[in-house]
């Protein structure tokens with residue numbers, strides 16, 4: 540029944556004893572389902588439990604509680620080498636004294652695959668990572684990017700059902716990393732293998748993934764498509780971690796249907812569309828992306844708040860304005876510079892109106 544899922548984590552907990560003698564839940568009741576053929580990312584800050592989750596799927600760690608299923612089969616008690624998965628690490632650790640062919644074919648040799656078949660599969664794997672004909676090189680005769688591709692070929696050569704990648708591009712410089720992101724994505728599409736990709740880089744996750752699990756402190760806060768994570772973050776943490784967000788803290792003063800009236804003390808009243816129900820007097824935070832706000836271009840039927848400009852930053856494609864309101868609120872507004880030689884919409888010290896529609900914010904309570 541569960542065959543449509545490549546991997547399932549069912550209420551998985553992993554507790555470690557810390558050197559100080561305490562107990563730490565590195566992964567705390569995580570449930571998620573990764574679909575077959577999906578490029579799925581675990582995204583979150585350092586220490587949130589990404590690597591521990593991946594190591595449990597690989598079998599290098601056993602869950603304290605809960606189950607891990609691969610294609611519907613409970614693998615919780617199965618050894619790593621018997622699971623249909625393979626892992627690519629950030630430290631890709633190729634054997635320096637071996638050729639590329641020997642490095643990639645090592646696992647196959649251990650399994651007793653014949654030399655002829657080995658060499659055919661190694662060439663095929665090298666084609667996949669776009670390094671055909673590199674069989675006889677030694678790792679030190681390759682660039683960092685090429686070494687990472689060899690590590691990838693080594694992981695792909697025995698045709699795993701699921702490939703686990705733990706920050707595999709972390710050691711590369713920015714330009715190469717961006718290139719490899721696109722290549723990895725298209726490689727994944729070509730081979731159709733499920734990829735579970737760990738990263739702390741939100742832009743990387745947005746660029747590459749079909750779906751993302753945003754993690755914090757051992758918990759998966761939201762599992763969704765990139766655009767849903769960005770447009771409809773479930774919590775303040777998610778809104779803050781992915782992209783930039785303005786948070787305007789307020790108090791709910793009423794709700795008519797889906798329209799919620801929120802008082803931003805000292806700053807003004809705003810009206811926000813939400814599918815949730817709020818209680819009068821409830822604390823709530825209006826979360827709005829800077830590009831969804833405008834400066835000095837009032838929106839009729841929208842929210843228009845008057846404040847004072849205290850920062851103007853020209854960055855070529857956009858100009859960013861920092862605006863402070865009468866209450867303790869402030870906002871950063873991003874305006875695109877769409878015409879040549881476009882003048883700033885306001886200068887530092889000016890009074891200005893910040894506007895946003897009723898549908899662009901998220902009204903969040905946690």
Ligand SMILES: Nc1ncnc2c1ncn2[C@@H]1O[C@H](COP(=O)(O)OP(=O)(O)O)[C@@H](O)[C@H]1O
Pocket residue numbers: 555556557563565583584585586587588589590591592
């Ligand atoms: N073997 C271990 N023993 C004790 N604590 C660990 C162990 N492995 C990881 N941790 C702790 O578990 C938490 C999550 O670690 P990890 O999964 O590596 O995070 P991430 O990969 O998201 O940076 C961290 O606080 C880390 O220090």
Ligand SMILES: [Mg+2]
Pocket residue numbers: 589590591
């Ligand atoms: Mg890690």
